[in-house]
Amino acid sequence: xxxxxxxxxxxxxxxxxxxxxxxxxxxxxxxxxxxxxxxxxxxxxxxxxxxxxxxxxxxxxxxxxxxxxxxxxxxxxxxxxxxxxxxxxxxxxxxxxxxxxxxxxxxxxxxxxxxxxxxxxxxxxxxxxxxxxxxxxxxxxxxxxxxxxxxxxxxxxxxxxxxxxxxxxxxxxxxxxxxxxxxxxxxxxxxxxxxxxxxxxxxxxxxxxxxxxxxxxxxxxxxxxxxxxxxxxxxxxxxxxxxxxxxxxxxxxxxxxxxxxxxxxxxxxxxxxxxxxxxxxxxxxxxxxxxxxxxxxxxxxxxxxxxxxxxxxxxxxxxxxxxxxxxxxxxxxxxxxxxxxxxxxxxxxxxxx
Numbered sequence: 057x058x059x060x061x062x063x064x065x066x067x068x069x070x071x072x073x074x075x076x077x078x079x080x081x082x083x084x085x086x087x088x089x090x091x092x093x094x095x096x097x098x099x100x101x102x103x104x105x106x107x108x109x110x111x112x113x114x115x116x117x118x119x120x121x122x123x124x125x126x127x128x129x130x131x132x133x134x135x136x137x138x139x140x141x142x143x144x145x146x147x148x149x150x151x152x153x154x155x156x157x158x159x160x161x162x163x164x165x166x167x168x169x170x171x172x173x174x175x176x177x178x179x180x181x182x183x184x185x186x187x188x189x190x191x192x193x194x195x196x197x198x199x200x201x202x203x204x205x206x207x208x209x210x211x212x213x214x215x216x217x218x219x220x221x222x223x224x225x226x227x228x229x230x231x232x233x234x235x236x237x238x239x240x241x242x243x244x245x246x247x248x249x250x251x252x253x254x255x256x257x258x259x260x261x262x263x264x265x266x267x268x269x270x271x272x273x274x275x276x277x278x279x280x281x282x283x284x285x286x287x288x289x290x291x292x293x294x295x296x297x298x299x300x301x302x303x304x305x306x307x308x309x310x311x312x313x314x315x316x317x318x319x320x321x322x323x324x325x326x327x328x329x330x331x332x333x334x335x336x337x338x339x340x341x342x343x344x345x346x347x348x349x350x351x352x353x354x355x356x357x358x359x360x361x362x363x364x365x366x367x368x369x370x371x372x373x374x375x376x377x378x379x380x381x382x383x384x385x386x387x388x389x390x391x392x393x394x395x396x397x398x399x400x401x402x403x404x405x406x407x408x409x
Contacts, residue, residue, distance in 0.1 A: 106233035109226070115184060119175045120230055127170030130291040131163060137362035139337035139349050139369070151345030156246055157335075161328040162298045164247055165254030168231045169290050172258045176223030176284055180216055190217035190282060215267065215281035220259050227255050242306040242331055245313055249329055256326050257293050261285045294328070301328040338369035349408045356406045368408035378403050 110117055131142035140159055143149065153160050179187035231251045262282045268275035302323040304313040313329065315322055323329050335341065340348040354364035354373055364373040384399035 105229050109229055109233070113186065116175065116186075116226055116230075119178045119184070120171050120226075122178075123171030123174030123227070124167055125170070126174055126287060127163075127167040130170065130287060131166050133288075134162075134166075134291050134295045135159075137360070137367070139361075139367060140334075140346070141352075143347055147342060148345040148347050151343065153345075155334075155344070156243060156331040157333065158298055158301045158328065158330045159334060161246070161250045161301055161330050162294060164231075164250040165257070165294050165297070165328055166291065168227050168251040168254035169257050169294065170254075170287070171227040171231060172220070172223040172255045173284060173287055173290065174223075175226045176218050176220050176258070179219045179222055187219050187222040189215075190219040190221075210276065211266070211278045211280055213281065214279035215265075217281035218262070218284045220262060220282075220284060224255050224259050228252075241310075242313070245306070245311070246304075246329055246331060249313070249323075249325075253297060253326050253328055254294065257290045257297075258284055260326070261289070261293070297326065297328040301330055303333075304329045304331055306331075336369065338371075352408045354406050354408055364406055364408065372409045373406045374409060376405050376407055378405055 128142070135142040140152070142159075142163070153163065175184075178184050180189060182188065228251070232248055262284060264280050265283050266278045266280040268278055270276035302320070303316040304323065305316055306312070307314050313323075335344040335346055337344075337346040338349060340346060340350075349367055349369060350371075352367055354367040355362045356364045356373065356375075358364075361367065379400055379402050381398045382401050383396035386394055386396040388394050
């Protein structure tokens with residue numbers, strides 16, 4: 057059997073709890089053609105609601121995979137300038153997820169958000185039979201907008217709003233499927249909380265879009281619908297939660313989480329939480345999942361996390377000139393071709409020692 061690729065390891069490790077994910081890696085084929093049926097046939101690695109969803113609605117699993125990949129890409133983007141850059145290297149990524157640290161909280165949250173976003177988007181695109189556009193019959197009418205004329209502009213719900221509630225429920229069903237709420241396990245409580253924070257980063261920030269109708273460009277009637285936030289906005293919001301994450305410990309009853317420190321308010325549902333301090337990720341350490349920062353490109357003038365002082369952990373850096381080819385002087389020729397020349401570009405890089 058062909059060993060799993062790095063892409064497979066990165067995507068599927070965060071779909072399920074780390075303990076039971078290994079078998080699923082080997083069940084999956086090419087990452088370019090991830091057939092959900094091949095995954096669902098290996099249901100002995102799934103349990104409870106996950107197995108039920110796989111058996112009854114395998115097409116949902118395809119969107120779950122897309123959502124997980126969406127979350128992984130966003131994690132790479134948000135952590136691109138940090139010591140831990142969301143690497144999915146198979147020897148290290150699992151070790152990170154076995155710790156109850158900030159980085160783990162973000163991974164679970166961004167994955168739950170990605171699944172919510174992908175499933176909801178599939179509904180709006182008509183790719184799933186179980187759902188479609190958001191139902192608006194039972195919703196209150198939008199507040200009328202004021203107008204410069206004597207009459208207020210009339211509003212009504214229409215168009216194709218995103219059915220985020222369906223995406224939210226499917227994400228909850230799959231991501232929380234192996235976790236039992238109320239179980240006396242701090243890891244379970246942390247994962248459930250951070251999964252929910254990710255889903256709420258999508259559901260709680262729906263925006264209203266409208267289209268005007270009327271003669272001669274007038275806006276006598278507006279048709280409005282609700283759309284999800286762009287996923288980059290979701291990632292930015294969760295990164296803010298990561299920066300302000302709350303450290304907690306388990307209560308005496310084993311079913312509650314208590315903030316660590318005096319005069320600290322209990323975290324709300326949208327906050328990320330963790331229970332252990334993160335390693336510094338400066339040097340390679342297989343035990344903690346750190347690949348180190350040696351050879352990472354840094355900004356020698358930046359004072360933030362992308363700066364060489366912080367990213368290189370005060371070990372110093374070296375400057376290196378890199379020459380690469382890129383398209384340039386592109387011209388459009390009718391019809392329909394773009395022709396470009398190749399130009400050599402020299403770039404000065406600072407690399408961590």
